[in-house]
Amino acid sequence: MNKxxxxxxxxxxxxxxxxxxxxxxxxxxxxxxxxADLANYSRLLREVSNDLAIVRAREWGRELAAxxxxxxxxxxxxxxxxxxxxxxxxLDFIVFGFPIMMRKNWTFMVAGxxxxxxxFIVSWGVTQVDSSLAARxxxxxxxxxxxxxxxxxxxxxxxxxxxxxxxxxxxxxxTEREEEIIVSEGYxxxxxxxxxxxxxxxxxxxxxxxxxxxxxxxxxxxxxxxNGLVLGASFGYTLxxxxxxxxxxxxxxxxxxxxxxxxxxxxxxxxxxDAILHRRxxxxxxxxxxxxxxAIKIAFGAGVMLVVAAFIEAFWSPAPIDHTIKxxxxxxxxxxxxxxxxxxxRGRTSA
Amino acid sequence: xxxxAITSERMPIGxxxxxxxxxxxxxxxxxxxxxxxxxxAGPASRVGAYLLDTxxxxxxxxxxxxxxxxxxxxxxxxxxxFFLVIWFVVEWFYFAISEAVFxxxxxxxxxxxxxxxxxxxxxxxxxxxxxxxxxxxxxxLMLYGVGFxxxxxxxxxxxxxxxxxxxVVIHEHPVxxxxxxxxxxxxxxxxxxxxxxxxxxERTLSLIDELLSRRTNSRERIPHDRGHGLARDLAIELxxxxxxxxxxxxxxxxxMAFLARVYVTFQREEEQDAEPxxxxxxxxxxxxxxx
Numbered sequence: 328m329n330k331x332x333x334x335x336x337x338x339x340x341x342x343x344x345x346x347x348x349x350x351x352x353x354x355x356x357x358x359x360x361x362x363a364d365l366a367n368y369s370r371l372l373r374e375v376s377n378d379l380a381i382v383r384a385r386e387w388g389r390e391l392a393a394x395x396x397x398x399x400x401x402x403x404x405x406x407x408x409x410x411x412x413x414x415x416x417x418l419d420f421i422v423f424g425f426p427i428m429m430r431k432n433w434t435f436m437v438a439g440x441x442x443x444x445x446x447f448i449v450s451w452g453v454t455q456v457d458s459s460l461a462a463r464x465x466x467x468x469x470x471x472x473x474x475x476x477x478x479x480x481x482x483x484x485x486x487x488x489x490x491x492x493x494x495x496x497x498x499x500x501x502t503e504r505e506e507e508i509i510v511s512e513g514y515x516x517x518x519x520x521x522x523x524x525x526x527x528x529x530x531x532x533x534x535x536x537x538x539x540x541x542x543x544x545x546x547x548x549x550x551x552x553x554n555g556l557v558l559g560a561s562f563g564y565t566l567x568x569x570x571x572x573x574x575x576x577x578x579x580x581x582x583x584x585x586x587x588x589x590x591x592x593x594x595x596x597x598x599x600x601d602a603i604l605h606r607r608x609x610x611x612x613x614x615x616x617x618x619x620x621x622a623i624k625i626a627f628g629a630g631v632m633l634v635v636a637a638f639i640e641a642f643w644s645p646a647p648i649d650h651t652i653k654x655x656x657x658x659x660x661x662x663x664x665x666x667x668x669x670x671x672x673r674g675r676t677s678a
Numbered sequence: 679x680x681x682x683a684i685t686s687e688r689m690p691i692g693x694x695x696x697x698x699x700x701x702x703x704x705x706x707x708x709x710x711x712x713x714x715x716x717x718x719a720g721p722a723s724r725v726g727a728y729l730l731d732t733x734x735x736x737x738x739x740x741x742x743x744x745x746x747x748x749x750x751x752x753x754x755x756x757x758x759x760f761f762l763v764i765w766f767v768v769e770w771f772y773f774a775i776s777e778a779v780f781x782x783x784x785x786x787x788x789x790x791x792x793x794x795x796x797x798x799x800x801x802x803x804x805x806x807x808x809x810x811x812x813x814x815x816x817x818x819l820m821l822y823g824v825g826f827x828x829x830x831x832x833x834x835x836x837x838x839x840x841x842x843x844x845x846v847v848i849h850e851h852p853v854x855x856x857x858x859x860x861x862x863x864x865x866x867x868x869x870x871x872x873x874x875x876x877x878x879x880e881r882t883l884s885l886i887d888e889l890l891s892r893r894t895n896s897r898e899r900i901p902h903d904r905g906h907g908l909a910r911d912l913a914i915e916l917x918x919x920x921x922x923x924x925x926x927x928x929x930x931x932x933x934m935a936f937l938a939r940v941y942v943t944f945q946r947e948e949e950q951d952a953e954p955x956x957x958x959x960x961x962x963x964x965x966x967x968x969x
Contacts, residue, residue, distance in 0.1 A: 329945060330884050341855065376710035383713075386881040388888045397853040399714045400799070404781075408801050520755040523762025527769075534770060538815035541838050542824075599842070612832075612841050619842035623809040 330387045337378055344371040344398055351405040372402045423672035425628035428621055429591065430669070432598060436625075439594025442548055443586070446555035454563030461564035464556055473561055477570035477577075518641045525637035529585060530630050533592035537626040540596020543603060547596030554589065576650040579657030580643055583664045584636035592629035598622040704834055704846065706799040716799065717849040718835050719792040721826060724847060730786030735768050773814065778807040791851060797834075797844045806843040813839035865935075867943040873920035878944060885912070886941045890934070909933035916940055 347368045350356040379395040382388075429436050454461040461470055532550070539546030565574045602618035603611065703715040742764045746757040776784040782794035782802040794802050794810070817825030817837045825837035834846045889909060892900055900908065913933035922929065929936050
């Protein structure tokens with residue numbers, strides 16, 4: 328058998344395989360492929376692979392080998408397709424897989440948490456005792472702005488009806504707050520803008536602090552420490568000048584998701600840095616690949632938490648509701664978040 | 679099942695003599711026990727794809743902005759909120775979603791003919807698409823300086839996102855089946871009395887075949903004199919091995935024609951039961967051959 332005869336003989340099969348690949352590559356055509364087509368595809372993939380091996384072994388020319396190689400690579404890529412993503416799996420991951428994954432890597436989560444919350448609490452405490460220290464951390468204009476913002480409750484801006492959007496938080500009875508509902512007509516409007524802003528801003532910050540973790544974790548540490556200090560100082564200062572009630576009642580609910588998620592995404596960033604530093608008998612690339620997948624899953628979960636936080640922050644937190652209720656709901660949500668992180672999916676074997 | 683261990687023995691393609699070939703081809707062994715190769719895409723085409731995608735992302739944002747300005751007359755805040763959400767999605771998920779949905783290709787990548795795949799040749803999975811595009815943030819520091827340095831330091835042009843996700847970006851060039859081996863009916867085989875019993879290897883014959891088919895292949899057509907020039911060394915060597923006693927001018931001057939005769943001689947020899955071919959093509963300078 329020489330090359331010429333071989334090509335003559337196999338040519339029609341190659342053409343047939345090529346047509347099948349073309350069909351498999353277009354989404355619409357793929358669905359219309361019959362069982363016979365699929366069986367054919369699998370047979371031809373093996374045959375053409377064999378052809379490629381023969382052509383290479385007998386050194387029948389690069390062009391021919393390149394042609395067959397392109398057929399095989401395309402065929403292979405379609406044949407061994409990635410499992411399709413599906414919504415139920417995604418939900419399952421967020422509710423159970425994510426906390427399991429966090430507990431599996433708890434050291435990093437604790438480290439991220441400490442890097443964020445320790446400076447947060449310290450700078451809060453310090454600035455509350457001596458509010459003049461806040462000016463050392465934050466620019467004075469920023470402090471003045473904070474002071475103005477929380478001078479009065481956030482919602483006494485006008486009259487209107489806010490039932491439509493406050494309904495979504497079903498934790499409390501809506502009759503209780505009927506007399507308090509005094510909101511401007513553009514309430515929903517304004518809130519939506521803020522929701523968009525929070526999502527864009529906060530999730531962006533968290534994902535960034537995760538991604539720069541790959542630079543040995545230094546960038547992540549910086550972001551966490553910086554944000555912890557600044558936030559703590561803002562809180563401490565506002566409390567010291569006496570507007571604490573307005574700020575805390577506003578921040579307590581969404582803070583449970585938001586602050587925790589920032590710490591978590593930072594922890595995920597630290598995992599990336601650690602994957603480079605401590606490879607545990609793996610090559611650098613394998614180490615990144617294996618541990619990076621866990622890290623990205625955690626960062627993704629943190630992103631989802633932040634989106635939830637953004638909606639709470641935009642629609643619930645500034646709602647005109649009695650502060651006592653807000654505190655209760657807020658504390659409940661803190662308890663909920665941490666209970667979820669510690670307990671969800673216990674007893675399951677894998678994420 | 680999938681391994682790249684073969685590199686240490688010998689590259690499956692390229693020159694056999696050089697053991698460690700510096701090459702853009704990455705080998706992957708498939709479950710069918712054949713080694714296929716992918717061609718890695720370099721920074722240039724990837725930058726091109728990125729610029730295109732950036733232009734498209736800008737376009738989407740501008741279009742969304744205009745739409746929101748119009749609908750803003752009715753509900754200003756809502757439209758602004760939507761716009762910000764769209765912005766967020768375009769910034770963080772444009773690449774990830776399009777690569778996950780379109781099997782490793784964004785619009786820009788499609789235009790540039792490149793595709794992201796898993797390192798072992800599998801199609802890109804959702805998580806991988808997410809990882810490599812979230813880490814874009816780290817790669818794009820200093821105008822993609824970080825990613826560029828990382829690409830130069832890895833043999834497969836992987837940026838940090840690729841390393842973590844375990845992906846590579848490959849070239850997909852359309853390849854056509856090489857035109858059918860030219861049927862050289864009019865060409866006289868060598869007179870066996872004029873040469874000895876040496877038989878050229880199959881490799882030599884297929885090399886001749888490739889050279890001849892490039893004469894007819896419109897894409898990389900070689901001009902006459904250039905073709906003879908390219909063929910001369912091989913023709914002289916073959917005539918020496920065959921102890922060819924025929925027209926020596928044909929060997930040196932119309933080398934391609936001589937090679938064609940060699941090809942025909944030994945190809946026909948193997949084809950006792952060859953069916954008569956209907957078509958006759960003789961695209962070479964065959965003055966010498968048809969005598």
